[in-house]
Every structure is written in C-alpha cells, then in structure tokens.
Amino acid sequence: MGTIESDTVQIDLDLVERLTKEETAALDQKHARSLSYREEAKAHLPGGVSSSWQTWPPHPIYVDRGEGSHVWDIDGNEYVDFHNGYGVMVMGHAHPKIVEAVRDRVAKGTHFAQPTEDALPVAEQLTERTGLPYWRFGNSGTEATLDVVRIMRASTGRDLIAKIEGTYHGHHDALMVSVFPPEDKAGPREHPNSVPQTAGLIPGTTDSVVNVPFNDLELARRLFDERGSEIAGMIVEPVMTNCGVVLPDEGYLQGLKELCHTHGAMFAYDEVKTGFTVAWGGAIEAFGVQPDLVAFAKALGAGLPCGAIGGTEEAMSGVISGDIEQVGTFNGNPLTMAVAKVNLTEVLTRPAYARLDELNVTLHRCEEVVAKHRLPASMKTLGAKLPPGAAALIMLGRADAPDRVLERVRPFGGEVIQTSLDSEEEERLRAALGETVESA
Numbered sequence: 001m002g003t004i005e006s007d008t009v010q011i012d013l014d015l016v017e018r019l020t021k022e023e024t025a026a027l028d029q030k031h032a033r034s035l036s037y038r039e040e041a042k043a044h045l046p047g048g049v050s051s052s053w054q055t056w057p058p059h060p061i062y063v064d065r066g067e068g069s070h071v072w073d074i075d076g077n078e079y080v081d082f083h084n085g086y087g088v089m090v091m092g093h094a095h096p097k098i099v100e101a102v103r104d105r106v107a108k109g110t111h112f113a114q115p116t117e118d119a120l121p122v123a124e125q126l127t128e129r130t131g132l133p134y135w136r137f138g139n140s141g142t143e144a145t146l147d148v149v150r151i152m153r154a155s156t157g158r159d160l161i162a163k164i165e166g167t168y169h170g171h172h173d174a175l176m177v178s179v180f181p182p183e184d185k186a187g188p189r190e191h192p193n194s195v196p197q198t199a200g201l202i203p204g205t206t207d208s209v210v211n212v213p214f215n216d217l218e219l220a221r222r223l224f225d226e227r228g229s230e231i232a233g234m235i236v237e238p239v240m241t242n243c244g245v246v247l248p249d250e251g252y253l254q255g256l257k258e259l260c261h262t263h264g265a266m267f268a269y270d271e272v273k274t275g276f277t278v279a280w281g282g283a284i285e286a287f288g289v290q291p292d293l294v295a296f297a298k299a300l301g302a303g304l305p306c307g308a309i310g311g312t313e314e315a316m317s318g319v320i321s322g323d324i325e326q327v328g329t330f331n332g333n334p335l336t337m338a339v340a341k342v343n344l345t346e347v348l349t350r351p352a353y354a355r356l357d358e359l360n361v362t363l364h365r366c367e368e369v370v371a372k373h374r375l376p377a378s379m380k381t382l383g384a385k386l387p388p389g390a391a392a393l394i395m396l397g398r399a400d401a402p403d404r405v406l407e408r409v410r411p412f413g414g415e416v417i418q419t420s421l422d423s424e425e426e427e428r429l430r431a432a433l434g435e436t437v438e439s440a
C-alpha cells in the first residue's frame with residue numbers, strides 16, 4: 001500500500017476544509033427538496049434513510065430515476081453517475097436487457113421458495129469465470145460473507161477468523177470488527193486490536209477475529225506463526241475497495257493462500273465489490289489466484305438484491321453433504337436468478353470488459369494528476385473501479401501512515417465507471433483530468 005511518494009507537496013488542510021464548505025453550501029442550494037424531504041422522512045425512518053450509510057455527508061440525495069449512466073434526483077438535478085449504487089450498476093441503469101428480463105419473470109411469478117431453472121445457468125457462468133465448481137445463492141454481500149465464515153469455522157472446527165484491518169465485509173457480527181477503527185483504539189500496526197465497528201455485537205465477537213494490515217505478508221506470517229492452529233480461515237478483499245482502490249502487491253494473495261493452507265486454514269475472497277467490476281472473472285481472473293471460497297453480490301444481480309458463495313469441492317463439501325446449512329427464504333429467488341442469467345450471459349460479457357478497459361485508460365489519468373501535482377495521494381484504478389475523488393483528499397492528512405487504513409481514511413464509494421458511459425461523457429472526463437494535469 002506504500003504508494004504515496006515521500007516527495008510530495010504540503011497540503012493546506014484549512015483550504016481543503018474551506019473549499020469543502022463552499023461546495024457543500026452550493027450543493028445545499030441544489031438539493032432543497034432532498035433536504036426538506038429528509039426532514040419529513042425522519043418522522044418514520046431514522047435519519048430519514050433506510051441504511052445508516054445512506055446519510056453520507058453532506059446529506060442524502062433522494063433519487064428519482066436512472067437511465068444508462070445518468071440519474072435524476074427529486075430536485076430535478078441530473079448527474080453522470082460514478083457511484084453506481086456502490087458499484088452495482090456497472091451495466092448502467094435500466095439496461096434494456098435487464099428491464100426485459102424483469103418484465104418477463106415478473107409476469108410468471110417471483111417467489112416460490114422452490115428452485116427454478118435459472119439458478120443452474122448462473123452457477124455455470126460463475127464456474128466458467130472463476131473455475132470454482134459449486135455455488136449457492138443468497139440476497140446480499142452480508143449473507144454471502146456470513147456463509148463463508150460459517151463454512152470456514154464448520155469445516156475446520158476452529159473459531160478464529162483472520163481478516164484485514166480496515167476492510168468491510170458486511171454487517172453481520174463476525175466481521176463487523178476493525179472496519180474503520182479509530183486511531184486511538186486501533187493499537188499497534190504489528191498487533192492491531194480487534195475493534196467493534198458498532199454497538200450491539202455479541203460479547204466475545206472481537207475475540208474471535210484477528211486483523212493484519214493489507215499487503216504485509218510478513219505480519220500475516222507472524223500471525224499464523226503465533227496463532228495458526230486456531231485460525232479457521234482468512235477472508236480478504238483481493239483489492240481493498242472501501243478506502244479507495246488498493247491493489248495487492250505481486251505475490252501477496254498467493255502468499256496468503258499458501259500461508260492459510262500450511263496452517264490448515266481456509267482462504268476466502270470477498271469479491272462483493274471486485275466481482276464483475278475489475279474483470280470478467282473478477283479478482284480471481286485479474287490476479288490468477290483461486291481461493292477455497294468466494295463471496296459475490298452487488299453487480300451480479302444488476303440492481304436486484306443478490307448474493308452468491310462459490311467454492312472448491314472440498315470447501316463446499318459440508319454444504320453438499322448437508323452438515324452445514326446454507327439457507328434462506330429468498331435464496332435463488334426467481335426474479336434475481338432470471339436477471340442474473342441475462343446479466344452474465346448477455347450484458348456483462350467479455351466485450352463489456354474490453355469497453356471498461358478502454359475507459360480505464362482515461363481513468364488512469366488520475367494517477368497523472370497525482371504525480372504531476374505531487375499530491376500525497378493514491379488514485380489506483382482497475383477495470384471499472386476507481387477511487388472516490390474524496391479518497392485522494394482524505395488521504396492528504398495521512399501521508400505519515402500510508403500503510404494502514406484507519407478511521408480518518410474513510411471514503412466510501414467512488415466505485416465504478418459504466419459500460420454505458422457515452423463517448424461525450426468520456427471526452428469530458430478526459431478533458432477535465434487533462435486540464436488538471438496541465439494546470440500544474
């Protein structure tokens with residue numbers, strides 16, 4: 001993660017704060033209806049929203065509709081969407097093939113709690129993309145990583161889960177630990193504390209999770225030397241995303257996998273965000289290291305609630321035998337499966353990723369901007385993924401500790417560029433980045 005050069009400019013953080021205030025004030029004017037609606041909604045929805053993270057500063061923007069790469073809010077403002085619902089909508093909003101798939105399936109019934117014929121082709125697609133033979137479906141990334149943790153514990157008879165400090169894997173207890181630990185609670189980098197991310201975790205939860213910093217194989221090795229026989233498995237986001245985009249160093253993922261296997265532990269990827277965005281076959285294809293288990297969600301369902309876990313025959317043997325129960329009323333939901341099938345076979349196909357790679361050449365100019373202005377920042381991009389603009393800014397204050405992800409480096413989102421971004425928008429983006437480079 002040490003991508004921030006030491007020869008960087010000193011940033012005037014007061015100026016950053018002032019500019020942020022000015023921009024926020026300008027936004028408030030454009031969002032009069034969103035701001036008043038929020039007050040109305042607060043009467044019945046805590047914070048006026050349905051998920052605590054929808055209150056992201058400066059305030060929630062209530063959306064009316066989306067089409068292609070554009071969204072419109074309830075004030076009538078139009079945006080080119082680079083957030084894309086946390087990266088879910090990489091195929092674009094209201095994609096005609098997805099709309100058609102929903103229409104077709106809705107008319108035939110949307111829920112039976114019995115399997116339909118669309119789950120198998122989705123599983124076959126996932127196998128083709130990842131090489132992992134067995135799949136089960138759920139309804140969110142949280143459910144997927146919950147299942148992964150359960151399988152790792154049940155298969156090994158061990159309790160301890162290793163994860164990366166500063167990664168988010170969903171809101172179930174087992175992994176809601178050291179997601180964005182405050183600096184005064186995080187402990188030393190070599191032995192980070194397990195810090196609860198929320199009130200209300202089951203007592204003892206933090207004792208069964210241990211964290212190491214990303215991209216530091218030596219510290220992972222030390223952890224396994226110390227506690228390897230207790231570790232059921234390790235879950236990693238192969239590219240750290242919820243703090244910008246942090247790419248794995250060469251050999252890091254393979255090193256972790258070997259470490260896990262040497263100590264009888266399982267190795268799992270959380271590809272909830274990297275899946276279907278960084279490459280056709282996700283991070284498994286991009287970096288060529290196959291985990292025992294993988295969790296997918298988000299872009300799989302093209303905007304419908306979805307989740308999937310995949311694994312090797314050995315890793316999934318407990319689910320296959322029935323010893324491990326992987327269950328849910330809406331698992332393999334007919335509407336989700338019908339849409340996922342069309343999404344994978346007709347929309348997010350190889351050519352879509354060729355287009356994303358083409359767009360990525362433009363995104364790459366972010367790095368030029370950082371280099372040209374000698375900013376203490378990192379702006380990596382991969383496939384459709386880009387860091388939020390805020391990532392660069394928020395990292396400004398932390399050039400002293402670039403190899404740890406703590407509370408103050410907390411920019412969510414940024415997310416993805418879409419296949420549906422048109423050439424005019426691409427040109428505008430290229431021009432904007434170009435101007436920023438030239439203005440140095």
Ligand code: PMP
Binds near residue numbers: 139142273
């Ligand atoms: N894993 C990662 C890496 C995520 O970013 C998220 C959500 N942003 C999740 C898991 C949880 O997914 P969900 O919100 O669908 O439960």
